[in-house]
Amino acid sequence: MGKKPAQKLSRREFFEKGHLYYLTHLSIDNVIFGFHDNQLKVLLLEWKDTRRWCLPGGFILKGEHIEEAAIRVLHQRTGLNNIYLQQFYAFGDPNRERSKHGIEPPLEVKNKSWLTERFVSIGYWALVEFSKVVPKPDEFSETCQWWDIDKVPTLILDHNNILEKALDSLRRNLNDYPVGRDLLPPKFTMPELQRMYETILDKQLDRRNFQKKMLALDILERLNERKQGGAHKAPFLYRFDQRKYEKAMKQGLRIGLQ
Amino acid sequence: MGKKPAQKLSRREFFEKGHLYYLTHLSIDNVIFGFHDNQLKVLLLEWKDTRRWCLPGGFILKGEHIEEAAIRVLHQRTGLNNIYLQQFYAFGDPNRERSKHGIEPPLEVKNKSWLTERFVSIGYWALVEFSKVVPKPDEFSETCQWWDIDKVPTLILDHNNILEKALDSLRRNLNDYPVGRDLLPPKFTMPELQRMYETILDKQLDRRNFQKKMLALDILERLNERKQGGAHKAPFLYRFDQRKYEKAMKQGLRIGLQ
DNA sequence: ACAAAAGTGTTAACCGTACACCCATGA
């Protein structure tokens, strides 16, 4: 008890016996951001029964650090490892009960399941490289797919609110820490980096000042290559200097974008 | 069940039956800051049995918002209402078990109590007016008193770490939101306000530039009184403009102190 | 040749910082 179940629980066992392995009343919700086609995206799941969308989440094993749990969930949905996760808020409204929102466990276990109780959820956000993700639905969901951040439908429970708060936290983070490495491919152009910032901040930035600021941070390395194939002048490719990036990650920056 | 217990639980009932009223595996820890004698203070409790110090904390009733729980705990220890509380982090190390840190429930209920399990704790910090607080120990503690922030002893569990993180969060908050109203008496002088900032930031600030910045925020109102009784030139008294303070609280500031 | 995107440089306004001067008060 308290360890990882020796074998995967069946759906029914999960409802009936999950509380033997997982912490009750507590869940994790991950807001997984990606960037593609000049759009900020978020990974969502669609429930099998209700056909409603939600954030990828999960529960905490009894011997597991909550961050480990978040990492595990992230890995299960995206296949990715070594991802930067940021805890941003705990959601503790007493109305956070699945039963109050039309999300019932199967009839045969109703009123017996730990899942009908009220849950406090701890929110994490993550930034991932869009192209590397292979979205995998979990056993309760039909599909797992990316949504444009401004087209997200009404989600279950307070998940829209959680997403909102995650975006807030991410934006606040933008001015104090470097970000691009996790959202962009290893090599990228300055205009691409700028689009990313503009998309997250939902704000237009001056091309020339942006370039100066980014270079002044001293975390970028310009390569002797240009991105070919565009319709116009070929822009230089850049990559992050790993060492300097890590350092900036630790001690913070003060970017101050317009 | 799930409601507030009709009458206060005895110590033994609390250990044996607490899980009927409170969420298991979940606790609240409050870091309550005060300011007095040019010192930042934090309110701590001393356990009866182990004589060790800890942060004032508590548990979440089944029908209670986690923030309500934090407010309730704050009220019980300080007697204060309407206090600004800020959630700053959830602590989820699986080693957060009382039993692993020499904090055992009474022998007669050992191994039967929900309190021996591992707990995830949600941290809140609060700023309170030192002089208004009447520290009240809870039923498990001997004393409840203020400690200078730089003289805090070794606390139980990871409470030193929680305190550290709370200070971090408070400092980060300082540059984005107004703060003084909650830590200072209603009328205060500019030097007093400056000492408060200096103490929290642990940094000396230029007197003249500080004054300019604070006034530029446009949340202070200078009164036609001066603080008498000091050894030197009598400084003006100020108070916060409530409406403007609230507004700044919502939309944030960008102070940028040296 | 032209439009559109990218690279580079210049300037003026603003802000943060350092510092000087005067005033009030108690010893």
Add this chain to the structure above:
DNA sequence: TCATGGGTGTACGGTTAACACTTTTGT
């Protein structure tokens, strides 16, 4: 009258924001 703390103003330097010009490329 002197030391100390408080109130107010100025000047310098660096940063930010606004903007102009040139280069490259596909059509």
